[in-house]
Amino acid sequence: MNAKFWNEHTETMPREKLDALHLQRLQKLCHYVYERSPFYRGKLDAAGLKPGDIRTLEDFKHKVPLTDKSEFIDQQLANPPYGPTLAVPEDLVCHHAESSGTTGKPLAIPYTMYDTVRYGESWVYGMWGLGIRPSDSLYFAFGWGNFAGFWSTYWAARRLGCRVISGGGLDTKGHINAIMRLKPTVLISTPTFALRMAAVAAEMGIDVSKSSIKFTYHAGEPGPTALPAMREQIEKAWGAKAGELLGIAEIDAFAPGCPVGDGVHVNEMNVFTWSMDAANGNEVAEGEIGENIITSYVNSAQPLLNYRSHDLVRRRMSCACGRTWTKLEGAVLGRTDFMVTVRGTNVYQTAVENLIGEMPEVSNSYELILTREADNDAMTVRFEPIKALAERKDRWEEIARQMSEKIQKALHVRLKCEPVAPETLPRYELKTKRIVDQRPKEFRRALDR
């Protein structure tokens, strides 16, 4: 149980070996989808491509057509539930999930039994790296529903051998009471809900930093890796080490957290990734920001090749933790669809969120509102001051001014900052909706219209 890695053999595999393995697996995957997925057979035929044409990683990146979620949804809507995207007989599908629908219509996601095993495994690398062991007990603070993200955490808990304690449909106070009574050691939740629970516990007179929780582990929205200020808040509130994983429901929990805390590592046993300049389709170099393009080896029921995540990432090929798996520094830096360009300056969601998180008089409830003004994108930060300032309206405007200046100094762009009364913005148990896109439809990605 003292091993530093879940699987040192592959987590520290030299890059040349990893790349050779990727090529071999991608070639097999191309044959697999050509024989079994009517959707991909059609796509490859349309591109004039046969599986045997893929001889190098460059061939794969640049010859295999990109896939976008909207294509899958169109196919599924025309022929529900899965349409021609399904690559196995339907009786092999043992679990049905759906994407959260954050960016539009939910996507139906089928998994075979083996897919669920491999998907769950992705979580374990990060949990192990953080220090979570089979003797730990995981408290799941959410209703299960169809949301793939936390079902896969359950698959991970079974793999690791931890005790599972389900909070099911309890409300926030119910979760806190259950934690105090059952004494789990790991909290599994979205990061904002972890903070919400701590705040409600304080109102109940309970200090959760003194509870049994030793670790918190998160997914579903930018968390402690992307937002250092949020890490500080969660770790302080819960008296625990906070970890995070980057996943995409239809792909995998593909990037477990790095124990150094400043990024996530792509699980290169499960997926192959590269970064693309969304404007021209070219690959971007290490250290530059580009869209993460993902191919999964482990979704045999509904394979995904060169899938556009629309997540903007910065990749590094080495890390102090010793893993050779590609590191995504700061996890997701923004979205291609939610990135706004104000007078020539790209504004990334997480960059703004990090600055807001550094302001002690601002609560964790805020929204970033996208609009169009004078043929330009514009972003307004609508925020709540902390509850202690509920009666100090004079102070709210001063905080808004400080926030605007702070953002301008760091990002060289002036955003409008608008205070609203404490406890008036919506609270979420699952994904917190930070972005409110009020731009006309023609300025949004097709899927979001």
Add this chain to the structure above:
Amino acid sequence: MEERIRSIRQARALLAAAMQGCELPQIEAMLRNADMELHWALWNLGEPVPLRPELG
């Protein structure tokens, strides 16, 4: 590591023999799950195996 990989491959061969003609659905399911885990072990040791265990 080579020795471990060889042992896992041998175990898969034994499982394949045990699965052949198995008429008990319960036991067949157990053997199939065991083979899936061994396939996954080889995959995670970087061994060249097919994408799914039943493919070879």
